[in-house]
Amino acid sequence: MTESSAVGGAPRRHPTAGFRIFEGQATIVMPDGSFIHVLNEIGSRVWDLLNGQRTESEIVDRICAEFETSREVAEKDVREFLAALEANRMLG
Amino acid sequence: MHSPVRIYRQPILRAAGFRRRARARRGFIPVLAQESEFHPGPDYFSRAIHPRGEHSLGFSLSDLHLAFEGLAEGDRNLLQARYGIFVADRPTEGAGRIRVVQAGVPGFLQSRHQERGVPEIYRLEQVWRGELLTAYAYEFAGCFDFVSHRGQLAIAPSQGDPVHRAVENFLRVVSAHWFLRRGGLLIHASGVVREGRAHLFFGPSSSGKTTVTLLSDGDLILGDDLILLRESDSGFAACAVPFRGLYREPPQTDQAFPLAGLYRLVKDRDDFLVDLSPSLGAAELMGSLPFVMEAGRGGEALETASRIVREMPVRRLHFRKSADFWRLLQSQGEGKG
Numbered sequence: 001m002t003e004s005s006a007v008g009g010a011p012r013r014h015p016t017a018g019f020r021i022f023e024g025q026a027t028i029v030m031p032d033g034s035f036i037h038v039l040n041e042i043g044s045r046v047w048d049l050l051n052g053q054r055t056e057s058e059i060v061d062r063i064c065a066e067f068e069t070s071r072e073v074a075e076k077d078v079r080e081f082l083a084a085l086e087a088n089r090m091l092g
Numbered sequence: 093m094h095s096p097v098r099i100y101r102q103p104i105l106r107a108a109g110f111r112r113r114a115r116a117r118r119g120f121i122p123v124l125a126q127e128s129e130f131h132p133g134p135d136y137f138s139r140a141i142h143p144r145g146e147h148s149l150g151f152s153l154s155d156l157h158l159a160f161e162g163l164a165e166g167d168r169n170l171l172q173a174r175y176g177i178f179v180a181d182r183p184t185e186g187a188g189r190i191r192v193v194q195a196g197v198p199g200f201l202q203s204r205h206q207e208r209g210v211p212e213i214y215r216l217e218q219v220w221r222g223e224l225l226t227a228y229a230y231e232f233a234g235c236f237d238f239v240s241h242r243g244q245l246a247i248a249p250s251q252g253d254p255v256h257r258a259v260e261n262f263l264r265v266v267s268a269h270w271f272l273r274r275g276g277l278l279i280h281a282s283g284v285v286r287e288g289r290a291h292l293f294f295g296p297s298s299s300g301k302t303t304v305t306l307l308s309d310g311d312l313i314l315g316d317d318l319i320l321l322r323e324s325d326s327g328f329a330a331c332a333v334p335f336r337g338l339y340r341e342p343p344q345t346d347q348a349f350p351l352a353g354l355y356r357l358v359k360d361r362d363d364f365l366v367d368l369s370p371s372l373g374a375a376e377l378m379g380s381l382p383f384v385m386e387a388g389r390g391g392e393a394l395e396t397a398s399r400i401v402r403e404m405p406v407r408r409l410h411f412r413k414s415a416d417f418w419r420l421l422q423s424q425g426e427g428k429g
Contacts, residue, residue, distance in 0.1 A: 018391025020398045022370035029378065029394050033385030036375040 011059075011082055012052030014092035021048060030090060037090070042067060046081055050091070056082065129202040132233040132246075134221065140233075140246040142194045144255075150183030151175065151263070153346070154322060154331055156270045159183030160245075160259070162192040167255045174256065176342035178334040188241030190234075192259075195248035200228045218265065218387040225387075227265040232258030236266050238273065264318070264335050268383040276322030277396055280380040283314030283330050289352035290330035291421065292319055293409070294380040299357040300411065307415040315343060318382070324348055327403050351404050353421065360410035363417045365424065373406030374398055 013019070019028040026044035028037040039047055045066065049059045056078060063074045085091050143162030149171055151158045160171070172179055204212045216229040223238045231250040236243035243266070247258045268278040281294035282301035286308070293304045302316040314332040321330055328351045332343035356368070356376045368376065374397040378385065384393050411417040 018394045020371070020374065020394055022374065022398070022401070025369055025371035027371040027375045027378075027394060029385070029390035031388045031390065033388065033390045036378050036390075038371050038375050 009055040009057070010052050011050050011056060011085075011091050013047065013050045014090050016092070017090055019047065028090065030088075035088075037088075042077075043081060046078060047085075050085075130197045130200050131217070132200065132226065132228055136233065137235050137244045137246070140193050140196045140244070142196070144192050144194060144247065148183065150180040150187060151178060152180070152184055152187075153178055153267060153333060154271070154276075154320060154348070155274065156267060157184040157187035158241075158263075158266075159187045159189050160192055161189060164255075167192065167259075170253070170256055171259060174260075174342065175334045177344070177346055178342070188236075188243070190236070190243045190245050192245045192247065192255075195233065195246040197248060199230055199248045199250065200233050201230050203230060214261075216261065216265065216383075218383070220387065225266070225269060227262060229261060232262055234258075234262040234266075238269070260335055265383050267320075267333065267335075268381070269387070269389070271320060271322060272384050272389055272392055272396065274322070275396055275399070276320060277377070277381060277393065277400070278333070278383075279319050279321055279377070280317065280382050281319045282316040283319040283332065284308045285312035285314060285330075285349050286352070286418070288349065290314060290319075290349035291353045291355065292321065292330055292351070293355050293357050294377070295357040296379075300359050301357065303413060304357065304411075304417075307413070308418070309415070312345070314345075314349070321351070321400065322348070323399075324350070326350060328400055354400070354404050354406045355409035356406060358408055358410045359413075361412060362410060363412060363414075363420045364410050365420060366408040366410070368406045368408060370398075370401045370405070373401040376406055376408075377401070 014030070016031045017028055019026050021044055024041045024044055026039040026047050028039070042063065046059060046063065049062055060071065060074045060078050063069065063078060064071050144167060145162060145164030147163040147165055147168040148159055148161045149163060149168050151160060201215055201217065214229065216227060219226045224235055225238065226233065226235045228234065231248045231254045232245060234243060234245040245258060245262050247254050271278055279292065279294055281292045282305050284291050284305060293301055295301065305313045305316045314330060315336060318333050318335050319330050320333050321328055329348035330351055331348045332345060334342050374394065377397045377400065378390065378393050381393055409417060
């Protein structure tokens, strides 16, 4: 994660990202239109939580509360997922 | 519940058909190379003012009505022959206006043949300044104001038939944005009408769009390249568009047909259908939209695609090179009126 995308530890979706969540599954398109991303249920839930107000830790809390998983696994997966979003310039 | 949990970013649609370069292959008429490159700035169209002639022609596609002015007689005759029922001597009242002028420059973009070993098929640039779209390629630069519905099309001297290419490629871009702004989509697809309802088959190049039309003997073919999908009083409907390759006949109807099915084509050894989730269906549709995605209009396209897939789920149609796939569609009740 870079400082710009997670100021105060509260990552947020890139403001220019277009997305819709259908039946719990997100379709995301970035402005340059090069790629269309489809996330699974959990990735979609994390994406939905990236409003710039929740910290990464709070997002992990929510995932642990909503899905059957250990905190350790959820932390790792959320961190990797956010890194992937950052690498694809989908946070801002 | 899910256990173990894996946060999974799924770049499902990173197939070649969704890359910018692949999209640029679609929906265009190929052109020969130019030797120099000129990028028209904001003031270019006020300098390019000399018309090619004194003739005009009306063009209508659904609710897009345009009057081309400043055509040479030969231009008008050529466009009449090409666009058939989509053009008229008299433009529709209230039609937008496009002045056709001489470019005043040798050309615009330069073909980058064999750049990095990949031949360029067609390159087109789009620039938005507010509601004004400027689109330019090798032999033309055009602008269109989506508020005043006025525009200009500058055509450079070129080998072959520059008027035909310029008008058609400019119209394709303007149409794609026009219908997107009205809740419709210009889709890279083939369309077949069976028993009064339209089946749309889409996918990247070589996925079988033309093949499907050839396997639909006796049906009304809307097209095998671009189809307009727009909202009607009774839901989404499909229409033919007059844009096509160089030598094919123009469509015989401009009627809209209610949608029977949306199929992402996959060539296979058996015929079968796979239901796609709405998110995947919308993504697949968006991957078949020329011009609008690379112009930063993906968000609007997603909104429209969302409404479409709510009304008509997308299925993946695996098919052999045989008309048997129609039996599959009919067994699903999708080939019946």
